[in-house]
Amino acid sequence: MSDDEDIPTLIEPELENENAGDGEIPVNHQVPLTIISGFLGAGKSTLLKRILTEHHGYRIAVIMNEFGDTADIESRAINVSSESDPFAESSEEVLELANGCLCCSIKDSGVAAIEKLMQRKGAFDYILLETTGLADPGPIASIFWRNEEFNRGGGKDIVLDGIVCVVDAVFGKQQMETDHAEEGIGESLRQIAAADVILLNKTDLVSAADLETTEDLLSKINPAVTVHRTVRADIDIKHVLSIRAYTSSRGLSHAGTPVPDDHDHASHDHEKGHGTHYEMRGISSLRVSCRVLSPEQQERLEVWIRTVLWESQLPEYSADTHDGKPLEVLRCKGIFGTESGQTFVLQGVRNLYELEPLVGDDVGLPEHGKLVFIGKGLDDTVRKSLEKIVQCNE
Numbered sequence: 398m399s400d401d402e403d404i405p406t407l408i409e410p411e412l413e414n415e416n417a418g419d420g421e422i423p424v425n426h427q428v429p430l431t432i433i434s435g436f437l438g439a440g441k442s443t444l445l446k447r448i449l450t451e452h453h454g455y456r457i458a459v460i461m462n463e464f465g466d467t468a469d470i471e472s473r474a475i476n477v478s479s480e481s482d483p484f485a486e487s488s489e490e491v492l493e494l495a496n497g498c499l500c501c502s503i504k505d506s507g508v509a510a511i512e513k514l515m516q517r518k519g520a521f522d523y524i525l526l527e528t529t530g531l532a533d534p535g536p537i538a539s540i541f542w543r544n545e546e547f548n549r550g551g552g553k554d555i556v557l558d559g560i561v562c563v564v565d566a567v568f569g570k571q572q573m574e575t576d577h578a579e580e581g582i583g584e585s586l587r588q589i590a591a592a593d594v595i596l597l598n599k600t601d602l603v604s605a606a607d608l609e610t611t612e613d614l615l616s617k618i619n620p621a622v623t624v625h626r627t628v629r630a631d632i633d634i635k636h637v638l639s640i641r642a643y644t645s646s647r648g649l650s651h652a653g654t655p656v657p658d659d660h661d662h663a664s665h666d667h668e669k670g671h672g673t674h675y676e677m678r679g680i681s682s683l684r685v686s687c688r689v690l691s692p693e694q695q696e697r698l699e700v701w702i703r704t705v706l707w708e709s710q711l712p713e714y715s716a717d718t719h720d721g722k723p724l725e726v727l728r729c730k731g732i733f734g735t736e737s738g739q740t741f742v743l744q745g746v747r748n749l750y751e752l753e754p755l756v757g758d759d760v761g762l763p764e765h766g767k768l769v770f771i772g773k774g775l776d777d778t779v780r781k782s783l784e785k786i787v788q789c790n791e
């Protein structure tokens with residue numbers, strides 16, 4: 398099918414849930430979008446097939462896109478609302494599946510095609526976007542999350558729900574350990590870094606010990622990720638859709654417990670803190686526990702985040718005196734309490750971040766907050782710099 402006459406009739410969305418929860422669609426009229434990434438052959442199509450053939454009540458539009466070239470998407474994002482956009486006439490096919498899902502293959506245009514898809518809003522209530530096995534989902538995520546240009550256009554009705562990464566239990570560990578890029582971090586590690594949920598798939602093909610090792614590696618690279626072990630991507634849909642990874646405290650569920658002081662080879666040179674840092678093939682992650690913050694500490698933390706994210710340096714060092722590697726943050730997440738009795742959630746994708754008080758999400762005031770940063774050059778100096786702000790008693 399290629400022309401609009403073949404596209405199913407519009408149906409008004411039935412969004413009735415007041416409290417979007419596990420597996421429920423949010424009541425606001427924004428359409429949640431989940432990005433599915435994953436290593437080549439890991440089981441992305443198997444997951445998609447499973448989601449599309451189950452009777453879950455969602456009307457899902459699946460976009461299978463050659464989103465390999467993210468620079469291309471980003472440049473088009475800027476033109477998304479322009480009438481004269483030469484990409485508005487993207488080639489696309491839409492198929493309606495038996496359970497009401499729409500399957501769209503959008504071949505040659507990124508965001509403009511999604512905007513076009515949004516003109517059919519009402520025919521679906523959820524978007525799944527499958528990236529290629531070689532894509533870094535980070536830049537794609539930042540288009541849908543807090544991107545002002547895009548949000549003024551067709552993107553205003555889309556809300557990024559989360560990033561799901563499918564990892565091959567057989568080859569995943571080897572892939573991560575040998576991943577490299579000309580400059581910096583390889584794509585499979587970027588996919589792990591960006592993920593909110595990982596499906597460690599094909600667990601039927603490996604030993605329990607190997608699974609343990611791979612899972613351990615995944616959570617060292619991304620200390621904020623939730624890992625589910627699967628066979629043929631068999632997973633309860635509530636763990637992958639409507640997880641609200643960017644709008645709730647979910648995924649930070651361990652925040653109430655102190656970060657363990659885990660003295661492995663990667664977290665050396667601890668003084669007194671409960672932080673860890675881990676480094677592998679150019680990617681590094683930091684996990685730091687955080688006391689209940691005073692207003693001054695909160696202010697200093699914000700300055701720290703802005704300086705690291707926007708200036709790629711630590712506040713107490715100028716770029717040429719920090720003897721570490723260049724700083725780059727791919728993803729950050731966190732939750733902490735303040736002396737004023739509020740709970741704050743930190744979310745960040747590349748140099749975009751949001752630090753907002755948590756409303757209507759009853760997690761209680763976390764006595765031991767947690768901050769996680771994943772990226773490049775996040776070494777022990779960076780860890781100590783952050784701990785100096787969030788762990789001292791003022």
Ligand SMILES: Nc1nc2c(ncn2[C@@H]2O[C@H](COP(=O)(O)OP(=O)(O)OP(=O)(O)O)[C@@H](O)[C@H]2O)c(=O)[nH]1
Nearest residue numbers: 437438439440441442443530598599600628629630
């Ligand atoms: N044994 C086993 N095979 C699986 C499992 N999941 C997927 N497969 C098989 O692995 C192969 C690759 O799965 P796909 O779902 O096509 O993987 P993909 O990530 O979409 O692959 P690309 O699009 O090429 O990157 C297929 O032959 C699947 O049937 C699993 O859990 N166990």
